[in-house]
Amino acid sequence: MKVIIFGATGTVGRRLVMQALGLGYQVTAFVRNPQKLDDLPHSNLSLRGGDVLNRNDVREAIKGHDAVFCALGAGRKGGVRAEGTYNIIKSMQEEGISRLICQTTLGNGESWGNLNFFWKHIMFGWLLKAAFKDHEDQEKHIRASQLRWTIVRPGAFTDGPLTGNYKHGFSHHDKSTKLKISRADVADFMLKQLISDEYLNKTPALSY
Template sequence: MHFLLLGATGRTGKLVVSEALSQGHTAVALVRNAAALSSKQGLTVVQGSPLVKDDISKCLVAAPGGARVDAAIITLNTVRASDSPFAAPLSPPRLLADSCANACAVLQEAGISRIVIMSTAGAGDSWQGLPWLSRAFMGWTNIKYALADHNLVEEKVRRTGMDWTLVRPVKLDYEAEKDSGSLEELGQVGKGVRVSDTANTARVARFLIETAVQGRFIKSAVVIRDAA
């Protein structure tokens, strides 16, 4: 497949790029700073912002040979001053929602319907599936601002005619090395989520690609965590 990638320079996004190319797919990535993403065979890099529709449109015709985009994978996330949950947010309040809305509008105009979005456990109706301690923590810290933006994304994409999927990982684990482990699917609400649950980012990247390729969870959401 040929993917449009938004968020390709993020910690999960870079793994999506590597995994997609290793599986023989190609991709065009829209990034703010082209130097932040190494040149690789099968990858086309376009400099721009997902907040600008024209920049997203450029991606659809940027690949050598005029390859048509089959699906979009979005791994955009909000940015804080540090990894501390109490750190000040640096991203615009609606970065994720407005970027997603732009992507959906551009893709629909081009007749492209498939989009897979990395959301988060706790967004939308999965809030009810979180342990009370997790809900208290997210509501007390500055994580609440990212959650609010993810909620807007979910509301917006559900109102489109896209074949969307919302992938909701629990707390992302950026430290663990990629391995042959698997992820457990906990349904849309995330029944059984534990405070201690994590999701290996390499596994999440692979899951995002497989979901797009296999056409899984069309017009649905799924909470995922590392399997025991």
């Protein structure tokens, strides 16, 4: 399996790279600055420099891969997640690649019902309003793509260890979760989607 990871130097993306290599996949890390991954020398790792906002960069990088992971961060300006994901989708369609696994956020769509007052009104309603809108637009592009996609909606990130013990795909009426998940466990769950169709064209929520 040959996979490409967008947002590979981010807090989730870097863990995706390391765990995918540990599983024996051939990994391409798409990054603006490849030097940021110089500390991960591995025979199965290829570093590809480029700008996700440049369609040609994305299309050239994506050629020949079996699956695509998207863990884009906010970047240097607003709208990077949505615009970058749109470029990824178009490049996948042009190159005949169908499998996309993308990390957005808990609170999108029907999972809004999982959030408490603090996350609804303070964080996403005020402090992270622009970032939340970016994720919403990102999901709209994916849903309209007709790719074989999975949108993973994790709670707030922690630096905790990989446990493999978390809740996923729970109802939007569920108020029992901690609304938190380690970045390592987010990567673990995303990689598991490569060998499962359980959440094909679905939006599983993820939390402890």
